[in-house]
Amino acid sequence: MRLIGTAVLALNRIWATKVRSLLTMLGVVIGVAAIVALTSIVDGASQGINKSLATLGTNQLNITALAADSLTEQDAEELAALDNVSVMFVQAQNQGTIATSDNRVNARLVGVSSQYFEAVKPELALGSYLSSSSFATTAKDVVFGADAANDLGITKELLGKTVKLNGQDFRLVGVLDDQAGFGTSGRVYVHIDAARKLFSQYPYVSSIVIQAATPEQVDTLQLQADLLLRERYGLGEQTTARYTITNQASLIAAVGSITATLGLLLTGIAAISLLVGGIGIMNIMLVSVRERTREIGVRRAIGAKQSNILTQFLIEAIVLSLAGGIVGLILGQIAAFFLAIIGDWVFSIRLDTIGLALGFSLLVGVVFGVWPARQAAKLEPIDALRFE
Amino acid sequence: MADEVVRLDKVRRDYLVGEQITTALDGVDLVIERGEFVAIVGPSGSGKSTMMNLIGCLDRPSKGSVYIAGGSTNELSDNELTSLRSKSIGFVFQQFQLLPNSTAIENVMAPLLYQGLSTREAKRSAAKMLTQLGLGDRMTFDRNRLSGGQQQRVAIARALVTNPDIVLADEPTGALDSKTGAAVIQLLKDLHREGRTIVLITHDLEIAASAPRRVFLRDGQIERDEKGSR
Numbered sequence: 050m051r052l053i054g055t056a057v058l059a060l061n062r063i064w065a066t067k068v069r070s071l072l073t074m075l076g077v078v079i080g081v082a083a084i085v086a087l088t089s090i091v092d093g094a095s096q097g098i099n100k101s102l103a104t105l106g107t108n109q110l111n112i113t114a115l116a117a118d119s120l121t122e123q124d125a126e127e128l129a130a131l132d133n134v135s136v137m138f139v140q141a142q143n144q145g146t147i148a149t150s151d152n153r154v155n156a157r158l159v160g161v162s163s164q165y166f167e168a169v170k171p172e173l174a175l176g177s178y179l180s181s182s183s184f185a186t187t188a189k190d191v192v193f194g195a196d197a198a199n200d201l202g203i204t205k206e207l208l209g210k211t212v213k214l215n216g217q218d219f220r221l222v223g224v225l226d227d228q229a230g231f232g233t234s235g236r237v238y239v240h241i242d243a244a245r246k247l248f249s250q251y252p253y254v255s256s257i258v259i260q261a262a263t264p265e266q267v268d269t270l271q272l273q274a275d276l277l278l279r280e281r282y283g284l285g286e287q288t289t290a291r292y293t294i295t296n297q298a299s300l301i302a303a304v305g306s307i308t309a310t311l312g313l314l315l316t317g318i319a320a321i322s323l324l325v326g327g328i329g330i331m332n333i334m335l336v337s338v339r340e341r342t343r344e345i346g347v348r349r350a351i352g353a354k355q356s357n358i359l360t361q362f363l364i365e366a367i368v369l370s371l372a373g374g375i376v377g378l379i380l381g382q383i384a385a386f387f388l389a390i391i392g393d394w395v396f397s398i399r400l401d402t403i404g405l406a407l408g409f410s411l412l413v414g415v416v417f418g419v420w421p422a423r424q425a426a427k428l429e430p431i432d433a434l435r436f437e
Numbered sequence: 438m439a440d441e442v443v444r445l446d447k448v449r450r451d452y453l454v455g456e457q458i459t460t461a462l463d464g465v466d467l468v469i470e471r472g473e474f475v476a477i478v479g480p481s482g483s484g485k486s487t488m489m490n491l492i493g494c495l496d497r498p499s500k501g502s503v504y505i506a507g508g509s510t511n512e513l514s515d516n517e518l519t520s521l522r523s524k525s526i527g528f529v530f531q532q533f534q535l536l537p538n539s540t541a542i543e544n545v546m547a548p549l550l551y552q553g554l555s556t557r558e559a560k561r562s563a564a565k566m567l568t569q570l571g572l573g574d575r576m577t578f579d580r581n582r583l584s585g586g587q588q589q590r591v592a593i594a595r596a597l598v599t600n601p602d603i604v605l606a607d608e609p610t611g612a613l614d615s616k617t618g619a620a621v622i623q624l625l626k627d628l629h630r631e632g633r634t635i636v637l638i639t640h641d642l643e644i645a646a647s648a649p650r651r652v653f654l655r656d657g658q659i660e661r662d663e664k665g666s667r
């Protein structure tokens with residue numbers, strides 16, 4: 050029989066037992082939908098993390114103090130004088146309170162030096178950055194991070210109005226849109242000189258950020274910065290208790306490998322559900338072979354070769370699995386779409402996901418369909434005809 | 438010399454069930470010539486179906502040889518036996534054995550499709566055959582909507598559509614009332630008159646009597662081989 054004729058037989062049978070076929074597909078549907086949705090979660094999450102890391106600049110080095118008195122502004126000045134440093138800024142931070150006339154919450158008060166906003170370029174929801182001129186003249190402006198703004202119920206009308214930081218008057222000039230950001234929320238930003246009036250830490254800073262002129266220079270710069278600080282504090286080779294230096298590029302790589310592992314783990318779980326789906330198909334196919342033993346006998350008697358029987362049952366298993374895969378793909382993409390809205394990342398239909406989903410369901414059909422199909426094909430015609 | 442369609446040469450068939458060997462056929466010699474109408478008669482368990490399975494190449498003898506249209510079947514592979522069956526044998530079963538979820542015409546098309554014909558060609562031949570057997574208006578009915586007699590006529594159409602050398606009918610009237618059964622026997626007789634070779638298996642002596650040649654089986658052996666009407 051021609052392949053098309055055999056395919057028609059297989060499809061007829063699937064159609065004749067619609068409900069059972071649907072239930073049989075379910076395992077593969079769930080498995081594939083899980084793979085598709087999970088892939089997109091991992092994708093979206095790493096997209097988000099990478100985006101916020103990238104806004105910090107890949108050629109940046111963060112030098113973070115491990116104790117309140119570990120690093121000073123003098124250290125920062127010296128670091129800025131190193132070769133290839135294009136930008137330097139410092140942060141000093143402390144817990145404090147922020148308040149409007151009718152609300153008051155805790156927040157992290159962050160003092161930044163004037164280069165901060167130029168270097169980081171965070172997105173704005175309202176107003177503007179702490180302008181350079183205001184750094185020079187009035188040191189009493191404040192920019193809110195998104196979470197701090199939310200906590201306090203900041204609205205557009207409050208822009209340019211007075212808010213209180215640790216009881217002192219500041220003028221609100223901007224609100225950041227840093228929701229997807231990485232550790233920037235729940236914060237308010239003021240000039241470092243103003244910060245000194247809010248919490249006296251001088252000359253200590255909580256972190257120093259230096260930026261290399263090009264990404265290639267980051268690694269060298271990291272070594273130089275480390276060497277410089279060790280010399281200043283007379284630290285030996287091994288001791289690092291004062292500070293840590295993190296490199297954005299290596300952070301991105303680390304996040305990448307974490308999300309890859311996570312992806313692998315989730316794919317493993319999804320693969321197990323696919324396996325279960327495949328076993329479900331095999332089970333139903335075996336039942337079907339038993340139920341249709343006589344039919345197989347009749348077909349053999351009227352001229353069906355073993356290969357015809359094998360193909361018929363194999364196609365049936367493959368169609369069940371592939372159809373399950375297609376339905377699962379669609380459901381998975383729909384789930385991914387809504388997850389993308391919830392997680393606020395970009396929804397995209399990836400060709401490799403489609404290929405993977407369809408490829409896997411095809412494979413499941415073949416792997417779990419072959420054995421029942423062989424059972425059917427190997428039946429002796431007379432035994433099959435006598436079967437009750 | 439006449440044209441031999443079937444030759445059984447000292448055919449023996451043993452079944453092994455557990456430790457027990459049952460000899461269903463025990464050294465049977467039989468020649469059937471083209472155009473014959475032979476009734477194989479015998480009590481239950483005498484080996485009739487076993488013989489039909491051997492003639493129909495559904496089974497292989499334990500000893501001896503089966504020749505179909507002059508050729509030995511002993512050395513044939515499963516695939517070659519299937520081809521031979523497809524080309525030379527048409528089966529009619531007691532329980533009709535129409536395919537499930539298939540219409541009358543799909544049943545009749547199936548043997549042609551297995552021969553490799555296109556759907557269009559198969560459909561044309563199948564429709565012609567069904568019309569010849571008076572089922573022109575039942576072609577799209579499936580087995581649930583056909584009477585027993587109609588089902589058996591579809592089965593006969595399915596057996597004939599490949600124009601086989603032999604039609605093997607195992608108790609074709611066993612599941613039918615006597616009137617419908619008689620019509621099916623009449624149909625087989627008509628086919629014989631048109632020149633078909635028919636092997637009819639039955640335990641009913643009256644039905645057997647309508648065949649020009651009767652082979653009596655008992656305990657796996659041929660007891661009598663009668664020719665001519667009685």
Ligand SMILES: Nc1ncnc2c1ncn2[C@@H]1O[C@H](COP(=O)(O)OP(=O)(O)OP(=O)(O)O)[C@@H](O)[C@H]1O
Nearest residue numbers: 452454459461480481482483484485486487488640
């Ligand atoms: N597949 C088999 N396995 C074991 N024994 C079998 C098998 N087929 C037939 N037999 C045995 O062989 C003998 C002949 O059986 P067969 O079916 O040929 O008889 P029959 O003449 O067709 O009987 P009936 O009129 O009841 O159909 C019986 O004893 C039967 O039990």
Ligand SMILES: [Mg+2]
Nearest residue numbers: 485486487607
């Ligand atoms: Mg029998």
